[in-house]
Amino acid sequence: MLNKLPKKMKSLTPKPLTIRLHGGVPTSAHTTNLRNHGHPLDNVEPYTPPHETRIEISEAAPSNLQTQTHKKQFRTQTAMRHLKRIPVLMRVGAQTTKNLGLSLALMARHPVQRLPSKEVQKRSTRPATPTPLPRPETPQLPAERHKQKWPYALTKKIREYVNNCNELMARTLRVNPLHSKALTAFVIIALVLILPIPIFSFYQNIQAQGEAIISDGHATAAGLKSGSARLAQGDFDGASREFSKTLETVEHTQAQLENIKTLLPLLPKSSTAGLAKELPGLTDGLKSLSFALLNFSEALKNIPQEKTAPTELIKHVNEALAVTLPRVHSAAAAFEQLDPGALPKTYQETLTQAQRFILALDADLTKFTRVNEFMANILGADQSRRYLIIFQNDAEIRPTGGFIGSLALLDVDRGAIKKLEIPGGGPYDFQGQQEKYVRPPQPLLLLNDRWELQDANWFPDFPTSAKQIMWFWEHAGQPSVDGVIAVNASLVERLLANLPAVELPKYNTQVTAANFRDVTQTQAEVLYDKTENKPKQFIADLAPEILKKMAEQKNPDDVLTLALTFSEGLMEGEIQLYFTDTEFQTFAKTLGVDGAVATTEPTTDYLYVVNTNIGGGKTDRVVTQTVYHEARVEEDGSIIDTVTIKRTHNGAADEVFYGADNINYLRVYVPRGAELLDAAGFSVPDERMFSGSETWYELSPLIDSVDQKGTYDEKSGTFISNEFSKTVFAHWLHTKPGETSIARMTYRLPFKAFEPKPTPSFVSRAVRIVTQAPENVLGYTLYVQKQPGVRQQDMVSTVVLPEAWQTTWQSAPFLQDNNRMTTYLAADRDSTYALAALKP
Structure with a gap:
């Protein structure tokens, strides 16, 4: 630095200083500070006086010019240092x-x-003077201290x-x-x-993104609902569009969360809890579902619509499903892994519903593919086939779904109808053609002294009833058939809801789903030609027109909607199938569309309430039924069941079709070997109303084959028999218009919920206490079968556990009141549940 100064300035350089430090050597801070002011420290002469410390600095006094120059130089250097x-x-x-x-x-x-000050410390070293003892201080709480x-x-x-x-x-x-x-x-x-200014702005930005995420959540929920609704309606193209929009919203939400994922704790918990974790799975599920529906919709559009046989259409639909199903499986797997509880409460219910819908869609489409293959075969995809179709009127309930009011002989080949014959008189046209006269089951004597085709569906097991129907058909001189198909009137209503109105100029009317029941009953029972005496001719004219409307549906979406309606009818028992071909019948049983009485495990509780309208008109359409089932587990493990049946007649006495008394022969199927304890609330019709059969009438071989012979309970008059590996309790229930009938049956099951253990020894009790092992384990399972044709029914089941028992597992949601567990079962199909309990 000195070498760079001008010559005039070199003479102004400060002279060396002499420093005396009284009290010790100079500290690093002193020397550094002086050196920074431009004073070279050449001579340091320390010495230590006994009492005082001071610093003496001596140098030659500079001139005024030297002082000013030095000040300027010092300020320049100081400024440069601070800038750096x-x-x-x-x-x-x-x-x-x-x-x-x-x-x-x-x-x-x-x-x-707080530490005591130095002054207090100094005073504390002085000798203490006697002071009075201090008063005891009031104890202070930790928070106060x-x-x-x-x-x-x-x-x-x-x-x-x-x-x-x-x-x-x-x-x-x-x-x-x-x-x-x-x-x-x-x-x-x-x-x-x-600092608070950018922090406040940043937090505001985070809050804004949180509000955007909440808005996206509402849009996602709405998209899931809308897409599910369109899918349920069969609008696959519209469902794909809705799910694609929802996918875009979810991806946008995911991107926003990715930007602020490290700052999620700053957002409100209601808007962020679980979003980051669940959104990837939701994205994957929606992607798979959107692509699946889009591919399926495109595949349906590419199906040729002109001159294509129905079985070929089914084949094309199955090919489209084969491409679609893997993505639907992926979507279902992704949705199944989602946890609705991790999301804000606003979206939990929507996501839960979407999960159920998509999982059901996956199962239904898989089953629908198998049903389609099955339908193609029975429609003659490989060869021509002939079936006897019986139309059952569920307004007059019978064991398999309704009274046989009409029937048809159908020939099909490659899905095309080659021949359809519907007798104008229905099953009554064959009354005089029977080769044999058969004695009917005893309750049917209320109507007729002999058994005929219209009453042949007496057994709740449809394969058995179908065999009886075929027996009457063939013994009336009719051709043999490949099977029997039962169709309920309620299914025809559902088909008409998806078809244009059917015009019948001959009757000056049009038939829709809304008026089908009234128009049909009026034409068949009131307005038919009494001279011609063909009351079922209206149905014979209507059925081909309905089939024609169905054949005119060339749009793949419309064809698929009709196929779905048939599929649902099969699953709900509105269509029941029986085939003489063993392979076909086995497949029908596998699909659960054979209408057979269910086979259950020996330790499973079983309930099947079967109604049979005998002489009660069409009143079952206005009767509502509620079945209350209670299983009480006793202390010894035995199970006492009580079944209460409540039937309300909502018709009026002056109504043409619904004003008659509802006369119902009620059968309750329970596990084989159950013991009837009590029955009440039943009423038997007057014996004078029953006919007597001729002694020479033959007995049906099927009556003996199902071991229907039984006994009557002396106390209640209940008929007890065994059928289809079940015990049956049967009685009459009579309900007048505007009234309610309540009947009750109590019986003991042939098995126990648990087997009581013998009184344990002292050692075994001690071991159980140490290991905390339960004394007993209780298990209970119930299977409830639903009668086809019965739609206005509620089913409630309650299990009453012994005192001190606690449930540990259950397969269905229950309402619990102490030791009472209650659940509501489906009214449109079979139901089952199970539970387990322990005694502490």
């Missing part, structure tokens, strides 16, 4: 802020008791923090200690004032 230290100053500010935060956090967690300590601890922590900042400033920036205090204060104040 600005970045360091910023780092120091950040460090000081961090130190302050750490100090405050430590102070809050570990409050420090902490309240008194924390201000002093805060003061101490702040003082320590400021001192640390001063030292950091002096050491890092090489600033005069006096100046560093001011600089420290400036930095702290600047940070306190400036």
Whole structure:
């Protein structure tokens, strides 16, 4: 530096100093400070006087010119040094802020008791003078003591923090200690004032993104609902569009969460809980579902619509499903893994419904594919086939679904109808053609003294009834058939709901789903030609027109909707199938469309309530039924069942079709070997209303084959028999218009919920207490079969456990009231549930 100065300035260089330090050697701070002011320290002469410390500096007094030049030079150097230290100053500010935060956090967690001042410490060293004993202080709670300590601890922590900042400033920036205090204060104040501005803005931005995420959540919920609704309607193209939009919303939400994933705790919990975890799975599920529906919709559009046989259409639909199903499986798997409980409550119900719908869709489409293959075969995809179709009127309930009011002989080949014959008189046209006269089951004597085709569906097991129907058909001189198909009137209503109105100019009317029942009953029972005496001719004319409307549906979406209607009818027992071909019949049983009485395990409770309208008109259309089932488990493990049947006749006595009394022969099928304990609420029709059969009438071989022979309970008059590996309790229930009938049966099951163990020894009791092993395990399972054709029915089941028993597992949702467990079962199909309980 000196070499670069002009010659005139070199003479102004300060002369060497002589420093005497009274009290010790110079400190590094002293020497550094003096050297920074431009004084070379050449001579240091320390000595230590006994009582005082002072510094003496001597040098030659500079001239005025030297002083001014020196001041200018000093200010220039100082300015340059401070300019270079600005970045360091910023780092120091950040460090000081961090130190302050750490100090405050430590102070809050570990409050420090105030230390006595130096003055107090000095006084404490003096000899103590006698003072009176202090009064005992009132004990203070820990919170109060902490309240008194924390201000002093805060003061101490702040003082320590400021001192640390001063030292950091002096050491890092090489600033005069006096100046560093001011600089420290400036930095702290600047940070306190400036930092909240961007932090507040940043938090506002996070809140805005949180609100956007919440908005996306509403849009996602709406999209799931809309897409599911379109899918349920068979609108696959529209469903694909809705799910695609929903997918875009979910991906947008996922991108927003990805941007702020490290800051999610700053957002409200209701809007962020579980979103980041569940959105990837929801995205995968929606992608798979959208692509599946889009591919399926495109495949349906590519199916040729002109001159295509129905079996070929079914084949094309199955090919489209084969491409679609893997993606539907993937979507179902992704949705199944989602946890609705991890989302905000606003969206939990929507996601739960979507999960159920998509899982059901996966199962239904898989089964629908198998049903389609099955339908193609029975429709003659490989060869021509002939079937006897019986139309059952569920307004007059019978064991398999309804009274046989009409029937048809159908020939099909490659799905095309080659021949359809519907007798105008229905089954009554064959009354005089029977080769044999058969004695009917005893309850049917209320109507007729002999058994005929219209009453042949007496057995709730449809394969058995179908064999009886075929027996009557063939013994009337009719051709043999490949099977029997039962179709309920309620299914025809559902088909008409998906078809244009059927015009019948001959009758000057049109038939729709809304008026089908009334028009059909009026034409068949009131307005038919009494001279011609063909009351079922209207149905014979209507059926081909309905089939024609169905054949005119060339749009794949419409064809698929009709196919889905048939599929649902099969699953709900509105269509029941019996085939003479063993392979076909086995497949029908596998699909659960054979209408057979269910086979259950020996230790499974079983209930099948079967209604049979005998002479009660069409009143079952206005009768509502509720079945209450209660299984009470006794202390010894035995199970006592009570079944209560409540039937309400909602018709009026003056109504043409619904004003008659409802006369119902009621059969309750329970596990084989059950013991009837009590029955009440039943009423037997007057014996004079029954006909007597001729002694020479033959007995049906099927009556003997199902071992229907039984006995009557002396107390209640209940008929007890065994059929289809079940025990049957049968009685009459008579309900007048506007009234309610309630009947009850109580019986003991042939098995126990648990087997009581013998009284344990002292050692075994001790082992059980130590191992906490349960004394007994209780298990209970119920299977409820639904009668085809019965639609206005509620089913409630209750299990009553012994005292001190606690349920540990259940397969269905229950309402629990102490030891009573109640659940509501499906009214449109078979139901089952199971539970387990332990005795502590």
